[in-house]
Amino acid sequence: MRFDKLFSPIKLGKTEIPNRVVLAPMGVSVYSPDDTWPKRTIRYFEERAIGGTGLIISSFTRVHNKLATGPSPMIGIYDDRLIPSHTELVEKVHQHGSKIFLQIALHGCKFGGLEGPSSIYSLNYAVRPRELTTEELDHLVDCFVKAAFRGKEAGYDGIEVHGGYSYLIGAMISPALNKRADKYGGSFEGRMKFPTDIIKGILDKYPDFTVGFKYSAYEWLEGGVDIELAKKIAQYIVKTGVSFLDIASSSSTTTLYTSKYSHVPPIYVPRNTLMPLAEEIKKVCPQTPIIANGAITVPEEAEEALAKNRCDMVAIGRALIADPHWANKARSQKTETITPCIRCNVCHHQLWLGTPLCCSMNPYVLKESRQKLSFTAVKKNVMVVGAGPAGMRCALTASKRGHKVTLYEKRGHVGGMMYPGSRPSFKNDVARALQWFESEIKKSNIVLRLNTEVTPDLVEKEAPDVLVICIGAYPIMPDVEGMDKPGVDSAINILEDISKYRGKKAVVIGGGEVGCETACYLADHGFEVTIVEILQEILKESEITEMKLRLSDLIRERKISIILESKLNKITEEGAEIIMPYDTQMGLSQGGREQGLDADVIAIAVNQKTDSALVDSLSMKVEEFYIIGDCKKPARIKEAVEAGEEVARSI
Numbered sequence: 023m024r025f026d027k028l029f030s031p032i033k034l035g036k037t038e039i040p041n042r043v044v045l046a047p048m049g050v051s052v053y054s055p056d057d058t059w060p061k062r063t064i065r066y067f068e069e070r071a072i073g074g075t076g077l078i079i080s081s082f083t084r085v086h087n088k089l090a091t092g093p094s095p096m097i098g099i100y101d102d103r104l105i106p107s108h109t110e111l112v113e114k115v116h117q118h119g120s121k122i123f124l125q126i127a128l129h130g131c132k133f134g135g136l137e138g139p140s141s142i143y144s145l146n147y148a149v150r151p152r153e154l155t156t157e158e159l160d161h162l163v164d165c166f167v168k169a170a171f172r173g174k175e176a177g178y179d180g181i182e183v184h185g186g187y188s189y190l191i192g193a194m195i196s197p198a199l200n201k202r203a204d205k206y207g208g209s210f211e212g213r214m215k216f217p218t219d220i221i222k223g224i225l226d227k228y229p230d231f232t233v234g235f236k237y238s239a240y241e242w243l244e245g246g247v248d249i250e251l252a253k254k255i256a257q258y259i260v261k262t263g264v265s266f267l268d269i270a271s272s273s274s275t276t277t278l279y280t281s282k283y284s285h286v287p288p289i290y291v292p293r294n295t296l297m298p299l300a301e302e303i304k305k306v307c308p309q310t311p312i313i314a315n316g317a318i319t320v321p322e323e324a325e326e327a328l329a330k331n332r333c334d335m336v337a338i339g340r341a342l343i344a345d346p347h348w349a350n351k352a353r354s355q356k357t358e359t360i361t362p363c364i365r366c367n368v369c370h371h372q373l374w375l376g377t378p379l380c381c382s383m384n385p386y387v388l389k390e391s392r393q394k395l396s397f398t399a400v401k402k403n404v405m406v407v408g409a410g411p412a413g414m415r416c417a418l419t420a421s422k423r424g425h426k427v428t429l430y431e432k433r434g435h436v437g438g439m440m441y442p443g444s445r446p447s448f449k450n451d452v453a454r455a456l457q458w459f460e461s462e463i464k465k466s467n468i469v470l471r472l473n474t475e476v477t478p479d480l481v482e483k484e485a486p487d488v489l490v491i492c493i494g495a496y497p498i499m500p501d502v503e504g505m506d507k508p509g510v511d512s513a514i515n516i517l518e519d520i521s522k523y524r525g526k527k528a529v530v531i532g533g534g535e536v537g538c539e540t541a542c543y544l545a546d547h548g549f550e551v552t553i554v555e556i557l558q559e560i561l562k563e564s565e566i567t568e569m570k571l572r573l574s575d576l577i578r579e580r581k582i583s584i585i586l587e588s589k590l591n592k593i594t595e596e597g598a599e600i601i602m603p604y605d606t607q608m609g610l611s612q613g614g615r616e617q618g619l620d621a622d623v624i625a626i627a628v629n630q631k632t633d634s635a636l637v638d639s640l641s642m643k644v645e646e647f648y649i650i651g652d653c654k655k656p657a658r659i660k661e662a663v664e665a666g667e668e669v670a671r672s673i
């Protein structure tokens with residue numbers, strides 16, 4: 023496909039942007055004590071410019087260092103002393119032909135911040151913020167305006183005023199969060215006064231400067247911004263002279279995180295999910311360039327949205343974390359070489375943990391200066407055992423470094439657990455990532471031996487210089503009566519080939535991520551499904567709230583039954599017999615009773631275990647060996663990819 027629209031220039035105000043690809047503003051969770059840009063953050067942005075991104079929007083920078091700042095640290099633009107650091111960033115980005123805008127914001131009462139538009143109790147953060155006084159808001163308008171002036175002085179090509187996500191400006195424009203009676207509230211115009219004063223204040227002094235507005239066109243709040251109000255906001259703000267609108271959706275500060283429009287949409291939500299919001303705004307503001315957001319990861323889909331005039335530019339966040347060269351690869355028609363983002367939200371989760379941004383598919387995020395590979399001085403025979411993500415990544419990098427690599431896989435396909443993990447239709451982004459691995463392996467010099475189970479004898483026979491053991495983990499099957507009955511199998515085997523399993527009813531034992539995804543997959547294949555979970559809730563160990571909530575949505579939409587605090591007792595002729603309730607603390611079936619569940623298929627998704635005996639026996643055959651990925655410690659794709667890369671660099 024040609025990407026004529028995607029790579030056509032566009033003017034935002036007086037600023038010409040070379041193409042329609044925008045790096046969505048994203049905090050990278052790295053700070054410096056003096057609130058300047060850390061060197062590695064500048065390098066991170068520069069890499070996205072090298073990759074051909076037309077416009078880079080900086081992450082959130084704060085316009086005040088004390089008032090309405092929220093609890094977390096941020097890069098600053100609140101003082102003149104910060105300007106040189108911003109200039110350094112701008113110059114690095116400009117060297118590669120990209121434009122760069124500064125995003126200015128304040129958290130307000132989001133994330134438990136102590137000051138906001140109104141004193142509304144936040145259930146999420148158990149905080150009742152203080153209402154900012156009128157004088158404080160006047161002062162903050164001035165701070166935003168001066169911050170934009172500093173941005174101009176630093177050399178930025180424009181400013182994005184952050185009015186989304188229930189941050190200070192987002193909350194000021196929300197009828198649900200702004201209950202003020204002064205000039206900054208009380209009516210639509212009153213609520214809009216704060217952002218419009220900011221924008222007018224900037225443009226009064228620099229009428230030719232490019233200023234845009236990012237906001238949430240949908241808040242999941244009773245009485246909050248909905249799409250109708252969002253249209254009105256757009257039409258109103260356009261009159262201030264903004265050069266573009268950047269359309270996002272919101273998470274809120276007062277209720278739980280349950281908007282149907284996730285602002286960072288995880289894999290369980292379809293791609294391009296916020297495009298309808300951008301499209302609605304485009305209809306009412308046809309003359310204003312509209313930037314769309316939200317799970318835009320595939321160049322063909324971005325081109326289609328632009329060609330259909332649903333938006334004018336595409337803000338790409340996570341896909342540009344996963345592959346900073348997304349734009350150049352698309353432009354040169356090499357889309358199959360783009361490392362796909364699997365929308366696992368591990369990156370976003372780092373903001374909550376307060377640890378630096380990282381990525382499941384790209385081990386070089388914030389380590390861009392390290393990514394150049396050195397060619398090996400000594401070419402070695404490298405035997406990689408297991409073609410999961412750890413083995414595939416290790417083989418690819420070791421081969422690029424000039425080693426002679428043979429990748430062994432006992433199954434008939436590569437991917438390891440990425441293969442069953444990509445089977446449900448809602449895991450399509452993992453399927454794309456697996457296709458990427460396959461295609462990279464095909465192009466490489468790696469010798470791939472499928473259907474070859476590696477034994478200690480085979481290692482001895484091949485006598486490699488280096489052995490990399492990445493054989494993954496295997497599913498634990500409960501030791502109960504009847505496990506050999508037909509229809510009883512591991513969730514992994516069922517995901518691998520569901521055509522082997524027939525019937526009407528299915529029971530999934532284990533309500534973790536694998537169990538829940540398997541339950542949805544079975545439901546998608548016509549089964550009436552029940553999940554049996556030993557703990558008090560399903561997905562208890564899922565750390566990433568957004569992922570957990572969206573997977574729970576999929577379970578609910580499919581009307582899957584859930585039985586909690588119950589344990590598999592045995593497999594019977596009719597199905598599964600469980601003990602409920604099962605007392606996990608006592609480890610006993612105290613007070614529990616047996617309950618039969620009719621089932622034609624019983625999927626076991628309780629846990630995984632490493633085969634340490636095999637790992638040990640393989641490792642004994644070679645002097646230089648490495649044990650990586652799930653066979654060392656079951657984890658996720660991120661840990662497997664990282665370990666594969668590290669070992670391959672060190673051989």
Ligand SMILES: Cc1cc2nc3c(=O)[nH]c(=O)nc-3n(C[C@H](O)[C@H](O)[C@H](O)COP(=O)(O)OP(=O)(O)OC[C@H]3O[C@@H](n4cnc5c(N)ncnc54)[C@H](O)[C@@H]3O)c2cc1C
Pocket residue numbers: 366382407408409410411412413430431432433436437438439440442443444452474475476477492493494495514517536539650651652653656657658659660662
């Ligand atoms: C259903 C499911 C869904 C998942 N979804 C996600 C997700 O969305 N995001 C995420 O981050 N993680 C996910 N995970 C976890 C993730 O897939 C694993 O953490 C990751 O695949 C581990 O990689 P690995 O290379 O260490 O091992 P594996 O992927 O397990 O690969 C090991 C490979 O070694 C092969 N092998 C084993 N023994 C031998 C032998 N003797 N000789 C030759 N080959 C051998 C196996 O056949 C296998 O192909 C999921 C896991 C499952 C089970």
Ligand SMILES: Cc1cc2nc3c(=O)[nH]c(=O)nc-3n(C[C@H](O)[C@H](O)[C@H](O)COP(=O)(O)O)c2cc1C
Pocket residue numbers: 046047048049050080081082125184186236270285286287315316317318337338339340341369370373379
């Ligand atoms: C790690 C991370 C940090 C983010 N930080 C910001 C931010 O500083 N300002 C902002 O407006 N949006 C921020 N966002 C939201 C993104 O700009 C974007 O709207 C969202 O990720 C959806 O785009 P995507 O699906 O392409 O990732 C962040 C998102 C992520 C993943």
Ligand code: SF4
Pocket residue numbers: 340341343344362363364365366367368369370380381382383384
């Ligand atoms: S961590 Fe996951 S969601 Fe974030 S960019 Fe990487 S692959 Fe995408």
